[in-house]
Amino acid sequence: MGRPPAKPPASLDRGLLPSLLGYVLRRAQSAVFDDFANTFAKAGEALTPGEFGLLVLVDRNAGLSQMALARALGIDRSTLVPILDRLQERGLLMRHRSPTDGRTHALALTPAGEKALARFARLVRAHEKRIASHLSAAEIRVLIDLLEKVHSGARSL
Amino acid sequence: MGRPPAKPPASLDRGLLPSLLGYVLRRAQSAVFDDFANTFAKAGEALTPGEFGLLVLVDRNAGLSQMALARALGIDRSTLVPILDRLQERGLLMRHRSPTDGRTHALALTPAGEKALARFARLVRAHEKRIASHLSAAEIRVLIDLLEKVHSGARSL
DNA sequence: GAGAATTTGTTTGATCTTCAAACAATCTCC
DNA sequence: GGAGATTGTTTGAAGATCAAACAAATTCTC
Numbered sequence: 001m002g003r004p005p006a007k008p009p010a011s012l013d014r015g016l017l018p019s020l021l022g023y024v025l026r027r028a029q030s031a032v033f034d035d036f037a038n039t040f041a042k043a044g045e046a047l048t049p050g051e052f053g054l055l056v057l058v059d060r061n062a063g064l065s066q067m068a069l070a071r072a073l074g075i076d077r078s079t080l081v082p083i084l085d086r087l088q089e090r091g092l093l094m095r096h097r098s099p100t101d102g103r104t105h106a107l108a109l110t111p112a113g114e115k116a117l118a119r120f121a122r123l124v125r126a127h128e129k130r131i132a133s134h135l136s137a138a139e140i141r142v143l144i145d146l147l148e149k150v151h152s153g154a155r156s157l
Numbered sequence: 158m159g160r161p162p163a164k165p166p167a168s169l170d171r172g173l174l175p176s177l178l179g180y181v182l183r184r185a186q187s188a189v190f191d192d193f194a195n196t197f198a199k200a201g202e203a204l205t206p207g208e209f210g211l212l213v214l215v216d217r218n219a220g221l222s223q224m225a226l227a228r229a230l231g232i233d234r235s236t237l238v239p240i241l242d243r244l245q246e247r248g249l250l251m252r253h254r255s256p257t258d259g260r261t262h263a264l265a266l267t268p269a270g271e272k273a274l275a276r277f278a279r280l281v282r283a284h285e286k287r288i289a290s291h292l293s294a295a296e297i298r299v300l301i302d303l304l305e306k307v308h309s310g311a312r313s314l
Numbered sequence: 315g316a317g318a319a320t321t322t323g324t325t326t327g328a329t330c331t332t333c334a335a336a337c338a339a340t341c342t343c344c
Numbered sequence: 345g346g347a348g349a350t351t352g353t354t355t356g357a358a359g360a361t362c363a364a365a366c367a368a369a370t371t372c373t374c
Contacts, residue, residue: 012229013217016278020285021301022189022206028304029186030231031311032179049179060170067351072169074187076333081353083331095352103340103351121173128177134310139303144178146292146300147185153291154188207360224322233362238324240360252323260322260369 021150032131039127040120047120051087055117058093058107065104066095092116178307189288196284197277204277208244212274215250215264222261223252249273 017023033049040047050073057072058064066084070077084107087093092113095105109117132140174180190206197204207230214229215221223241227234241264244250249270252262266274289297 012214012221012225015213015217017210017213018305019301020281021289021297022193022281022285023210024301024304024308025182025186025189026206028307028311029182031308032182035311036179049183053174053180056172056174057169060172064169065351068169075331077352078334078354079332101341101351105352124177124179128179131307131311132178134306135303139306140178142299143303143307144176144181146296146303147181148175149291149296150185150288150300151181151188154185154192154288222322232360234323235325235363236361258322258370262323 025150035131036124036127039123039130043123045120045123051083052120052124054083054087055092055109055113055120059109059114059117062108063096063098063106065098065101066107067104069107087113182307192288193281193284196280196287200280202277202280208240209277209281211240211244212249212266212270212277216266216271216274219265220253220255220263222255222258223264224261226264244270 036049054069054073057069061068066080067077070080073080084093084095088095091110094108094110096108098104098106135143193206211226211230214226218225223237224234227237230237241250241252245252248267251265251267253265255261255263292300
């Protein structure tokens with residue numbers, strides 16, 4: 001009989017994992033996340049995908065409350081507080097007092113925040129272009145469609 | 158002019174986000190993760206997707222070292238330690254001393270671990286069935302293929 | 315073979331994320 | 345006006361993550 005290989009195999013046996021949507025999804029997400037971080041690091045900017053999404057939502061929905069934002073992001077309102085603190089310290093975002101409801105903060109980007117967001121959006125577009133470089137435009141449309149189906153489908157269980 | 162709506166709109170303006178692969182990927186992943194947690198909670202089992210993947214890898218690659226496992230999972234070897242500690246405390250997994258290399262631990266499932274993994278795999282299959290219930294078998298194949306392309310494509314940047 | 319360099323698992327320290335529970339301020343409903 | 349709900353914040357706990365330092369063991373170099 002042949003002797004066992006001296007070096008461990010380059011790739012492990014993953015069993016059923018590659019056929020599981022959850023597994024493949026997680027790996028793709030991780031790869032995309034890495035490229036996002038890389039793109040921003042190389043440009044000398046510091047931002048997470050979550051922070052980018054947050055800034056876009058605040059930009060497009062001026063006067064948003066923290067509760068509404070937390071709900072849109074799918075996180076607890078207490079989780080949001082330190083995230084907003086950080087963005088506010090960076091001068092990207094402000095919490096105004098709402099004139100109509102003293103409990104809520106009306107969130108808005110500062111002028112510097114809007115300028116930064118435009119810069120970030122350029123980086124995100126370059127990042128998206130790179131991660132989709134092995135896919136055709138039609139494939140990307142199909143992929144986004146199917147992912148949206150998974151999202152809204154699972155949501156209704 | 159019409160008066161502004163008394164209640165905030167059910168859904169926010171998400172701007173360019175829904176056209177970004179990274180964003181849609183993250184949302185789908187989050188929905189899938191939620192269903193995974195839900196499935197296990199309802200069955201009275203406690204397990205994360207990461208732990209399931211780990212158990213499958215150990216099961217299919219008996220005698221694996223912690224370094225090899227950490228590399229396969231894409232995490233630091235120091236991150237792996239407390240995760241293995243927990244699974245070992247639950248009696249699912251053991252660290253044997255390797256006879257050929259005194260530095261490494263040969264990882265293996267316990268008999269109880271194998272029984273538990275079979276139980277977990279049943280739950281995962283039910284979970285997969287549920288999250289894909291709005292997709293045809295062909296769509297799932299296409300989706301997994303495209304996600305795999307994104308993963309291996311982004312990997313080579 | 316002896317010593318140097320590398321590898322492995324662990325510990326410690328530092329951030330970050332997350333939720334839950336409790337709290338004060340404010341609003342809404344009756 | 346007062347009871348109950350909502351909002352943002354603080355605090356506490358758990359978990360994930362990496363980096364750096366460490367001892368033990370192996371491998372490489374001469």
